Amino acid sequence: MDDSAERTDWSEFPSVGIACEQVPASYELSQMRLGMIESRMGALVATAATVALAVPALVRGMGDAAISFSDWRFVAGVLAGALAACLGTWFRNRTRLVFIDPAGLRAEVAREPASFQHYLLYWAGEHFAENDRAITALARTGDRLAILCGCEVAFFMWWLWAG
Numbered sequence: 001m002d003d004s005a006e007r008t009d010w011s012e013f014p015s016v017g018i019a020c021e022q023v024p025a026s027y028e029l030s031q032m033r034l035g036m037i038e039s040r041m042g043a044l045v046a047t048a049a050t051v052a053l054a055v056p057a058l059v060r061g062m063g064d065a066a067i068s069f070s071d072w073r074f075v076a077g078v079l080a081g082a083l084a085a086c087l088g089t090w091f092r093n094r095t096r097l098v099f100i101d102p103a104g105l106r107a108e109v110a111r112e113p114a115s116f117q118h119y120l121l122y123w124a125g126e127h128f129a130e131n132d133r134a135i136t137a138l139a140r141t142g143d144r145l146a147i148l149c150g151c152e153v154a155f156f157m158w159w160l161w162a163g
Contacts, residue, residue, distance in 0.1 A: 016117045017114075017117055019117075019121050023120060023124040027097075027124070030135065034095070034131075038092055038138075041091070041092050041141070041145060042088075042092070044088055044146055045085050045089055045145070048081045048085045048088070048145070048148065049081065049085045051081055051149070051152055052081030052152065056069065066163055067160065073158045073159035073162060076151075076155045077151075077152050077153075080151045080152035081148075081152040083148055084148035084152065087141070087148075088142075095137075097134065098131055100124065100127065108120075
């Protein structure tokens with residue numbers, strides 16, 4: 001943002017103050033959306049890990065000698081589950097939201113109130129757009145994890161049926 005904001009006639013923007021009241025809500029909305037998607041991805045990672053560990057243990061416990069653990073369908077199921085768990089954990093830990101830096105505000109508090117509100121509103125909008133991109137990318141990754149979990153289950157079912 002440049003210094004042209006200092007030369008702006010703020011009487012042309014009478015609703016900037018009202019818009020600034022919505023800034024905290026925009027950050028709260030981003031946090032809520034991220035929390036929901038992280039919860040979904042956590043459930044998918046837990047499901048993938050549970051299936052990858054439980055199915056072989058269950059088969060071994062049943063003592064069915066006709067089912068081979070070296071079958072490519074078993075290996076594909078384990079790999080799909082491991083990939084889903086690793087990718088889900090990595091993407092969840094990699095996604096961060098952007099907030100207004102209080103230290104950065106220190107230099108801006110000397111502005112006149114309307115100019116400061118304009119600055120605050122501008123960066124809140126920039127952060128909302130960046131947060132939306134990060135959350136949307138994480139949601140799409142969650143969709144891919146759901147597909148991997150489905151493939152994992154399908155490979156294990158195929159393995160059990162063919163064995």
